[in-house]
Amino acid sequence: MPTIIEKIFQNHTGDRVEVGETIWLEIDLRTARDFAGANVVKNLIENYGGNYVNNASKTFFTFDCNAPANTIEYATNHQICRKFARENGIKIYDVDSGIGSHVVIEEGLAYPGVTAVSTDSHFNLLGAVGAFGQGMGDVDIAFAFKTGKIWFEVPPTIKVNFLGMPSDAWSAKDLALLCVKELKRVALGKAIEFYGDIIDSLSLDGRITLSSMVTEMGGIAGFITPDKRIISFCEKNSGKKIKPVYADDANYEKEIDIDVSTLEPMVALPPSPSNVRRVRDVGDVKIDSVFIGSCTNGRMDDMLSAWKIIKGKKISEDVKMKIVPATRRIWKEMLDKGLIKDFFEAGAIVSHACCAGCASGQIGMTGIDENQASTSNRNFKGKQGAGNTYLVSPATAAASALSGYITGGDEI
Amino acid sequence: MKICGRVWKLEKDGKLIDDIDTDMIYHNKYLHITDKKEMGKYAFSNLQGWEDFPKKAKKGDIIFAGENFGCGSSRQQAVDCFIQLGINAIVAKSFGAIYRRNAINSGLVVIECKDIDRVDIKNGEEIEIDLIKGEIIKNGKILIKATPMSAIQYAIYKAGNLFEYAKSIQ
Numbered sequence: 001m002p003t004i005i006e007k008i009f010q011n012h013t014g015d016r017v018e019v020g021e022t023i024w025l026e027i028d029l030r031t032a033r034d035f036a037g038a039n040v041v042k043n044l045i046e047n048y049g050g051n052y053v054n055n056a057s058k059t060f061f062t063f064d065c066n067a068p069a070n071t072i073e074y075a076t077n078h079q080i081c082r083k084f085a086r087e088n089g090i091k092i093y094d095v096d097s098g099i100g101s102h103v104v105i106e107e108g109l110a111y112p113g114v115t116a117v118s119t120d121s122h123f124n125l126l127g128a129v130g131a132f133g134q135g136m137g138d139v140d141i142a143f144a145f146k147t148g149k150i151w152f153e154v155p156p157t158i159k160v161n162f163l164g165m166p167s168d169a170w171s172a173k174d175l176a177l178l179c180v181k182e183l184k185r186v187a188l189g190k191a192i193e194f195y196g197d198i199i200d201s202l203s204l205d206g207r208i209t210l211s212s213m214v215t216e217m218g219g220i221a222g223f224i225t226p227d228k229r230i231i232s233f234c235e236k237n238s239g240k241k242i243k244p245v246y247a248d249d250a251n252y253e254k255e256i257d258i259d260v261s262t263l264e265p266m267v268a269l270p271p272s273p274s275n276v277r278r279v280r281d282v283g284d285v286k287i288d289s290v291f292i293g294s295c296t297n298g299r300m301d302d303m304l305s306a307w308k309i310i311k312g313k314k315i316s317e318d319v320k321m322k323i324v325p326a327t328r329r330i331w332k333e334m335l336d337k338g339l340i341k342d343f344f345e346a347g348a349i350v351s352h353a354c355c356a357g358c359a360s361g362q363i364g365m366t367g368i369d370e371n372q373a374s375t376s377n378r379n380f381k382g383k384q385g386a387g388n389t390y391l392v393s394p395a396t397a398a399a400s401a402l403s404g405y406i407t408g409g410d411e412i
Numbered sequence: 413m414k415i416c417g418r419v420w421k422l423e424k425d426g427k428l429i430d431d432i433d434t435d436m437i438y439h440n441k442y443l444h445i446t447d448k449k450e451m452g453k454y455a456f457s458n459l460q461g462w463e464d465f466p467k468k469a470k471k472g473d474i475i476f477a478g479e480n481f482g483c484g485s486s487r488q489q490a491v492d493c494f495i496q497l498g499i500n501a502i503v504a505k506s507f508g509a510i511y512r513r514n515a516i517n518s519g520l521v522v523i524e525c526k527d528i529d530r531v532d533i534k535n536g537e538e539i540e541i542d543l544i545k546g547e548i549i550k551n552g553k554i555l556i557k558a559t560p561m562s563a564i565q566y567a568i569y570k571a572g573n574l575f576e577y578a579k580s581i582q
């Protein structure tokens with residue numbers, strides 16, 4: 001029996017879907033963002049004389065990384081995308097909207113069973129709602145704009161069973177970090193399906209956190225079977241009756257059990273997301289800054305988790321704390337619920353919705369020798385500035401902001 | 413079909429480097445650049461010990477690397493920078509999935525060879541790669557088998573890039 005990715009593929013191709021086969025896949029949703037968006041436009045103009053878009057209603061631009069632009073080069077690239085979009089009847093989610101992969105879920109464009117491609121390597125986080133998302137380079141995305149199709153080699157799927165339920169403090173990010181550690185090399189080039197009580201317990205936001213780090217696991221996409229809450233959320237946003245895609249008795253390449261009964265706050269030490277330890281095992285790591293946000297941890301659950309720890313307290317005077325919600329909708333909810341005031345009073349900076357520091361954006365860059373506790377997904381050297389990035393959950397980031405040292409969210 | 417070139421082994425402490433990510437290949441501070449001609453000079457500018465690679469590389473060179481080459485971002489620039497330098501091929505134990513397809517689409521040869529670190533090839537030596545048979549050859553002798561190019565990879569490579577390939581099948 002087919003896996004989730006095989007079922008979605010079969011619904012979007014006339015080709016035979018079998019692991020290792022190359023198929024032509026119909027793409028329901030194609031987006032480009034500010035980084036690579038201008039390159040997509042350039043590719044289209046250089047290779048096709050007009051008639052650049054197969055179906056404008058399925059095609060979008062989002063401005064995630066450097067939004068609003070803080071350099072003339074980025075501002076120019078944004079303008080290239082806007083101009084092209086207007087000329088071709090494509091909708092833009094402009095610099096005030098937030099991270100594209102989140103916007104397409106909130107706007108009801110991505111829902112269970114959909115195929116979607118973008119210039120964002122974390123677009124596979126759409127697996128959180130049971131959709132197939134894939135990040136690609138500008139050649140692929142230009143081709144998808146023009147034809148509505150891409151080629152794809154059908155990957156094998158591995159099934160990950162999480163065993164047990166942790167009793168102590170844990171978060172979806174701790175689960176994701178543990179998973180990056182356990183699946184390094186194993187998941188490379190493969191699809192993943194996640195199962196277990198801990199998965200059933202995750203909210204949409206937690207599912208996004210886990211799925212977003214499938215890229216760091218080396219995986220193609222990580223699928224979480226949508227439950228009633230997810231289906232109802234997606235039906236409300238899309239206005240469509242949704243039939244989710246399940247795997248029943250599927251043929252997996254491999255099944256992996258990961259015990260999570262003792263899961264606790266985790267940290268990935270620089271310079272690799274798989275360099276994962278328990279927070280309590282790393283000793284005293286003094287930090288200079290904290291960043292909460294990104295496509296991994298910029299949602300409302302993440303903000304609430306940090307807020308519960310920070311509210312009514314002052315962050316360490318040695319620490320700069322930067323908070324960036326993933327989307328405009330989350331920003332408004334933070335405003336309405338009073339989070340922004342409490343973060344402000346604790347001494348944090350709250351910025352507009354975007355990717356922030358992940359692609360040399362505005363908020364979250366580090367200087368030489370600066371240590372930053374960050375809720376983002378990558379701590380590669382130079383990824384978020386010249387300093388050292390420690391990947392943590394929002395709770396651990398908030399606790400660390402108070403103490404000035406990497407501190408588990410359960411310790412405050 | 414065979415290609416040949418001079419080998420650069422991306423090594424540290426005598427071992428091929430694993431997990432060379434796209435920020436090491438092409439750092440995010442250059443992402444605003446859309447002119448491909450500008451990209452070659454930034455190749456490996458964030459990979460410790462290899463910052464001067466663009467000055468040393470010659471047209472036709474072949475790069476050897478460890479596991480998971482090109483992990484991370486979807487940026488096409490991390491492929492285009494090598495095309496601009498005239499790099500003939502990258503042979504690695506494995507590739508990041510997005511990187512691999514970006515390379516295929518741009519006509520940059522990427523060859524997977526699990527045991528590439530076990531063969532007797534020194535930096536600067538000339539080798540041949542048989543793309544169809546997946547063979548790595550030195551002085552006419554097959555040193556090791558690699559994964560042959562997939563049918564679509566070869567077809568796109570022959571056409572030049574994905575756009576040209578698509579025109580040829582329409």
